[in-house]
Amino acid sequence: MTEIKSVFPNSFYYPRKNYSLKEIASFAPNRDFTDIMVFSEHLKKPHQLILIHLPEGPTTVFRITSD
Numbered sequence: 001m002t003e004i005k006s007v008f009p010n011s012f013y014y015p016r017k018n019y020s021l022k023e024i025a026s027f028a029p030n031r032d033f034t035d036i037m038v039f040s041e042h043l044k045k046p047h048q049l050i051l052i053h054l055p056e057g058p059t060t061v062f063r064i065t066s067d
Contacts, residue, residue, distance in 0.1 A: 004037075004039075008037075011037075016038065021036075021038065021052070024036060024038075025052055028054055029054050029055050033054060034053070034054055035051065035052065035053050035054060036050075036052040036054065037049065037050070037051055037052075038050040038052070045066075047063070047064055048061065048062065048063055048064060049061070049062040049064060050062075
């Protein structure tokens with residue numbers, strides 16, 4: 001995650017744990033966040049990126065491949 005944080009200034013990393021995206025999206029504006037990036041892994045490799053613009057969207061999903 002340090003590589004991603006170096007690309008996006010003023011970014012923060014928080015482990016998702018068991019929170020749903022809906023819970024995260026409702027919590028983030030209280031901290032004055034404007035966007036959320038969620039990376040998903042499959043077999044310890046990046047698989048998916050979800051971008052959410054707060055407070056009301058849009059939301060975009062990207063699949064990450066090595067091809």
